Amino acid sequence: MAHAPSRALALRAPASRPALALALGAGLLLAPLPLLAAGSSSSDVSAPKCENGQVWDDKSEKCVDAQDSRLDDDSRYEAVRQYAYAGELDAALVALAAMSDQQDDRVLTYRGFIARKQGDAETANAFYQMALRQNPDNILARSYMGQGYAEAGRMELAQAQLSEIRKRGGRNTWAEVSLRLAIGSGKGFSY
Template sequence: MNRNATLFTLAALMTSVMGHAALAVGEDTSEPPKKTKTTTQCRDGKVWDAKSNRCVDAKRSDLGDDVLFDAARELAYAGQYENAIKVLGAMKEQKSARVLNYLGYANRKAGRMEVGMQYYRRALQADENYILARSYMGQALVEQGKIEEAKVQLIEIRDRGGEDTWAYRALLQSLGGVRTY
């Protein structure tokens, strides 16, 4: 397929899927995380602890991994990549695909592309079906001009049942030159 036919096909696919949901960073959702006191009041990798009604050091807190993950996702979405990395580092589940994926995302967005790619690869080693890691990796590949490799990730997402997901739509949009996340 020549370049123009490929672009036309991508444009047609984008048109068909763009109406399904708004795009946002996150766990394959169209909703961005709501801002909490973690991003509005806490600094230096601290997170809001509703029980104590204050910002706490993520490493020293008794907050569970799900609370810390949500805080890290919120920080990453807010562009506070270094703080997101600190919070992710406080989680017990260091080898899970979701943690490795967001370490990839935060590092990539902080300008450390190769470190980010290493985390995406590790996320996929932890769970080859984790399509959000495939999407972010594909977007990183687009940023690097590796379009064919990015298309491979798009096909992988589709073939793993992810065609109707944010992960698929976001990568498709990136391949169309619209935006990367």
Template structure:
């Protein structure tokens, strides 16, 4: 069973681990990066490969593993490190990767840069509601509630008003939070 990456990252942070790469476990041993359910301490700019820390470079791990580790770092607030790891992904047109690059820039306060990545992700997959949610949250942070509401409408058209992405963006719009 896959352990949610964000939970591993949050657990590591709450125990005072300053530098880490979240890892996840597969019950069938199917994780090609060979990581375990423990959190491996690595330096910024490194990823876990076969239980060891290695420099995050293109091809060091399959794109999916780089994406998962980069995503977990972004969700744990390690935005610059996440950008290094996500930047090592070979497929520059993976909307999920573009989304978390945008997320890392947005959370670091670089809204204009974030918007470009979100727009590219949405251009590739117009139904990618998570990217639309994050784009809308960026618009809220920029004070562009009108644009955030237009993303909320787009999300509603794709998954309704009860999906998590709609609910999260609606909450951000109502509360004016990033």
């Protein structure tokens, strides 16, 4: 993985180039993040194809209402992910509300994410806790919860979530790397 060589580069850089070496190291460390944004292994982090909470329907090749019966929850979830990545939180909520199982851990995780991005940490944590009761191995919920803790300066709680992610097989995933960086910077990610 690129993490160790980039740190070694930064540590061995000549005194006249430490800023360049640090920038290169940080760039190599952050490079994989957009590829795995918002908990997906997909490299598709494109802008939403639709607007106002509508969802792209591959069969009809057009945007349809999120409640359209031709859609499956995976299509809706992809739209939620794209809207959230683009910062279109109200549109993400529209698509999220159309999901068939409102107690699904993915739905609860994104409800928490949106609440956190809207500045409501208490509600966000309640949703993350519900998601983790449904699926204790939901490393995305753990990462988002930990990022919220890091943003609030509660590093011991953020670190506890990082440890849980690693124990649950999430080492070197976007969830683990983004939380580790949030702990280091005190700032979470918007996707």
